[in-house]
Amino acid sequence: MADTNRPGRVGPPDEEALKQLRGSRAFRMEATLPSEVDEAEDARAQEKALPPADSIEDRKSISTFARTEQQHFSGLPGTFLRFPYLEDVSRVGEYEVAVLGAPIDSGDTYRTGSRFGPQAIRRISQLYGTYYFELGVDLKEQLKACDLGDVFVMPANIEKSFDQVAKAVDHVVGAGTFPVILGGDHSVGYPAIRGIAPHVEGNVGIIHLDRHVDSQERDMDERMHDTPWFHATNIENAPPKNLVQVGIGGWQDPRPGVQVSRERGMTAMTVGDVEDLGVQRAAELALEVAWDGTEAVYLSFDVDSVDPGFAPGTGWPEPGGLYPREVLEFMRLVAREGLVGMEVVEVMPPYDHADQTALLAMRAVADVLGVLVAEGHLGRRR
Numbered sequence: 201m202a203d204t205n206r207p208g209r210v211g212p213p214d215e216e217a218l219k220q221l222r223g224s225r226a227f228r229m230e231a232t233l234p235s236e237v238d239e240a241e242d243a244r245a246q247e248k249a250l251p252p253a254d255s256i257e258d259r260k261s262i263s264t265f266a267r268t269e270q271q272h273f274s275g276l277p278g279t280f281l282r283f284p285y286l287e288d289v290s291r292v293g294e295y296e297v298a299v300l301g302a303p304i305d306s307g308d309t310y311r312t313g314s315r316f317g318p319q320a321i322r323r324i325s326q327l328y329g330t331y332y333f334e335l336g337v338d339l340k341e342q343l344k345a346c347d348l349g350d351v352f353v354m355p356a357n358i359e360k361s362f363d364q365v366a367k368a369v370d371h372v373v374g375a376g377t378f379p380v381i382l383g384g385d386h387s388v389g390y391p392a393i394r395g396i397a398p399h400v401e402g403n404v405g406i407i408h409l410d411r412h413v414d415s416q417e418r419d420m421d422e423r424m425h426d427t428p429w430f431h432a433t434n435i436e437n438a439p440p441k442n443l444v445q446v447g448i449g450g451w452q453d454p455r456p457g458v459q460v461s462r463e464r465g466m467t468a469m470t471v472g473d474v475e476d477l478g479v480q481r482a483a484e485l486a487l488e489v490a491w492d493g494t495e496a497v498y499l500s501f502d503v504d505s506v507d508p509g510f511a512p513g514t515g516w517p518e519p520g521g522l523y524p525r526e527v528l529e530f531m532r533l534v535a536r537e538g539l540v541g542m543e544v545v546e547v548m549p550p551y552d553h554a555d556q557t558a559l560l561a562m563r564a565v566a567d568v569l570g571v572l573v574a575e576g577h578l579g580r581r582r
């Protein structure tokens with residue numbers, strides 16, 4: 201037998217030497233540290249940022265909106281467009297618009313990193329003022345808007361994250377406030393509609409800008425970022441016939457999603473359709489479908505609808521997409537009829553160069569808010 205086990209040759213532990221270890225000293229020091237401030241932070245979060253969704257077991261240190269250091273990919277490196285930060289979410293009804301981050305990227309199926317999207321969009325928004333030249337709008341003067349920070353999400357459990365995002369959006373819309381949701385991957389679209397639909401008397405239509413249909417039931421057995429519209433249009437008052445998908449095309453659309461879009465009667469416009477029709481007519485058609493018998497319309501902007509030459513920081517880049525000026529014009533036209541909320545998804549900072557993609561996301565939100573104010577849907581007129 202090999203001489204590898206040699207009982208009796210190693211003596212008993214030297215208790216004194218063990219006590220002197222730096223590791224042991226560190227254990228003793230930690231025990232004398234207070235934790236009142238941390239506990240007060242947790243309690244404050246429960247009070248100001250809503251208790252978590254029912255599926256969350258830790259009801260002490262997790263709130264609906266993230267307020268503590270636990271979720272390190274959140275945090276507020278400056279608020280969106282320097283809107284005031286609203287710690288106490290019970291006051292959200294005092295504002296007309298609330299920006300909230302949904303840093304989910306557990307639904308990404310290829311590249312990941314869109315959990316850093318809200319940070320990147322907020323950071324680059326510091327570049328901007330609140331005045332919009334072409335429309336003659338100043339959001340600071342005409343709109344009461346706040347930034348709620350990020351929803352507390354669970355990277356290891358997308359279903360719990362959905363519950364959290366749905367609860368957060370439900371809270372905002374229930375207070376009568378327009379939600380601007382910064383993703384996060386596109387799975388966010390499903391809990392967003394879950395949070396909005398109960399507050400719409402009648403049906404809600406969806407205008408979805410994307411290269412991908414995102415309407416299959418599952419991917420890799422889970423509800424991932426290519427599945428939101430399957431589940432959202434299962435909600436009774438979000439019928440698939442009012443879902444219009446714009447910018448679709450290329451080699452990345454899974455056939456199961458295309459089959460669902462066809463069978464459920466969704467509408468798809470390719471980039472070529474937008475080119476043939478022109479942006480103006482394409483927007484008119486999209487509005488006609490989304491508003492057909494509905495009471496409200498939600499806007500979902502996936503940045504990958506734009507060509508990756510302009511929006512490289514995203515999970516599934518597909519060349520041949522729309523131009524930024526087309527997409528911005530399209531969204532401004534759509535917003536003229538009014539919206540119930542919007543999301544910007546799939547900004548992936550680790551793949552972004554010079555903040556190009558985050559800039560585009562920022563512009564999408566600012567332009568839509570600008571039009572909503574200019575058209576009298578939100579805020580005060582000039």
Ligand SMILES: [Mn+2]
Pocket residue numbers: 386410411412502504505516546
């Ligand atoms: Mn997409």
